[in-house]
Amino acid sequence: MxxxxxxxxxxxxxxxxxxxxxxxxxxxxxxxxxxxxxxxxxxxxxxxxxxxxxxxxxxxxxxxxxxxxxxxxxxxxxxxxxxxxxNADADPAATADPSRGIVARxxxxxxxxxxxxxxxxxxxxxxxxxxxxxxxxxxxxxxxxxxxxxxxxxxxxxxxxxxxxxxxxxxxxxxxxxxxxDVELAYDEAFQKDHCGTCNACVSACPTGALLGRDETGAPRMDARRCISYLTIELKGAIPRDLRPLIGNRVYGCDICQEVCPWNRFATPSAEEAFLAREGLDGPSLIEWVTMTQEEFSARFKGSPIKRAKRRGLLRNVAVALGNWGAPEAVPALAVALNDEEPLVRGHAAWALGQIPDERCVDVLRARLAVEDDEWVVSEIRSSLDEK
Known part of the structure; x- marks a missing residue:
């Protein structure tokens, strides 16, 4: 020493x-x-x-x-x-494709x-x-x-x-x-200047209105209850119905407020191999993911932060994304999700089916309603049927 x-x-x-x-x-x-x-x-x-x-x-x-x-x-x-x-998107077109999910970088x-x-x-x-x-x-x-x-x-x-x-x-x-x-060291000079200036890009771009600017002390404020990262990761129950359409196809976390920030034009790719997107996580197929079994989830996300949401949370998010896509191609997969063992998945699959203009959705929803025993899922099915 x-x-x-x-x-x-x-x-x-x-x-x-x-x-x-x-x-x-x-x-x-x-x-x-x-x-x-x-x-x-x-x-x-x-x-x-x-x-x-x-x-x-x-x-x-x-x-x-x-x-x-x-x-x-x-x-x-x-x-x-x-x-x-x-790391830049391997396939930039994926973020614009509503049939594919977006995972935070x-x-x-x-x-x-x-x-x-x-x-x-x-x-x-x-x-x-x-x-x-x-x-x-x-x-x-x-x-x-x-x-x-x-x-x-x-x-x-x-x-x-x-x-x-x-x-x-x-x-x-x-x-x-x-x-x-517990030792005293020599300290770096604190960063004093706020280089955001008059830029409001992040606040304006947040789809759910989670960013609230700064308080009277200058500290930035966020209502986590409206943040897409919170809704898709930390929230363990149902995503509020009024916020579901605003999530788009973001199935785990959100980078929007960083993507629109002018300062991130200077971002350079990480040299850490551990942060390169593993196969299937850069624009995953929503239809494939919504029918994922627990065994598939555990194997696919071993060592991944996505484990935090658990299977039921991730499939909840994917069901919402499929509803926002609104394509008839999603109906068969959502019909499977509507019979999932997890009520959280079934309820959001019911909402998603209510967003798709396809007559098959009514039959699928009615069939599940006849056997559903979870009160919240029943309410989601009825709401979707009422919207048809």
Whole structure:
């Protein structure tokens, strides 16, 4: 181990260099003091905009986001790293084809949590072994950490109107990771300027109106209950009927607010093979996916973030996308989904059949209504029949 008498500036320099050597694209270091957005976060929770993500609203979780030292006692510094995940669509025409689903770019291959966490832990172990003894903890999305605020404090970019962290000249397609440490280091200059300017592209482009601009403190605001990523991943029950047509063919997550952002013209393809789209995830066939068995789901999405939605959640999303397509070719597959073992799938398949102008849909819906025993599914079938 090197001398523990190294000056903070030298320690920080070595940590940044080692982070880049380990494959991270950017690294910065920030003081782990109380959050400037703590009050804004608490107001957001009080307004119920977190939806069903109850883990965000727990009293201890709010306190930890206010002050990292509550999360990691004695925390004084935050090492913040980023890993670029952008990859262009292999088939750009797929996004315009309503018969094919759109999966958010980050979810098209390996689960980034595993890759990032492994490297962060390795970085912390290196600090311990090579520089000085430290106590700390690494986080990748799963802890009560306001990563984007810490990243901005570490000089990595600014938090845009779409809530994402944008790096000048590099865009917003970045995974962020944080190591909270109990030692004082030399800190990067915080990123001060908001380069969004008067641009409102992300707010205007959001199909569901989830983006709400900035609050009085300048913090970006989002109503998660209307966000397509929330609706297709975090929401475990039925997607509200008025929001279903607005989802289009996005079956897992959403990149719209990033795709329209002018700063992402600078995004470059990730060098990580783990983030290249695996076969079948760049424009998948909706008809094929809606009849997927549990065994097929488990095999196809092994090691994938898509596992988070579970089979019933994914097929719910696919059924909605098929309804938005509205093509008669989808009727046979939706008829199968209407008899799925999961009520969540059956109910959304019933809604989708109600969107398709084909007489076969009425027969399929009536046949299921005669045997359906779930009250919510019955209501979905009746609503679809009433719309015919």
């Amino acid at each position: 090197e001398s523990t008498l190294l000056l903070p500036a030298k320690l920080s320099e070595r940590i940044r260099a080692q982070a880049l050597e380990m494959g991270f694209g950017v690294a910065g270091i920030a003081p782990a003091h109380e959050s400037a957005q703590g009050d804004a976060f608490a107001r957001w929770v009080d307004a119920g905009m977190h939806g069903e993500m109850g883990y965000l609203a727990r009293e201890d979780a709010v306190a930890k986001r206010r002050d990292p030292a509550v999360l990691v006692p004695g925390a004084r510094s935050a090492v913040v790293v980023g890993l670029e995940y952008y 980050y979810a098209r291959n390996h689960d980034y949590h595993e890759l990032m966490k492994e490297r962060l832990i390795a970085l912390q172990e290196w600090i311990n072994a090579e520089l000085l003894p430290v106590t700390g903890r690494a986080y990748v999305d799963t802890g009560a950490v306001l990563e984007r605020e810490l990243a901005s404090r570490a000089g990595l970019g600014w938090q845009a109107r779409n809530t994402m962290l944008i790096q000048p000249g590099r865009g917003s397609f970045w995974f962020l990771g944080v190591i909270l440490l």
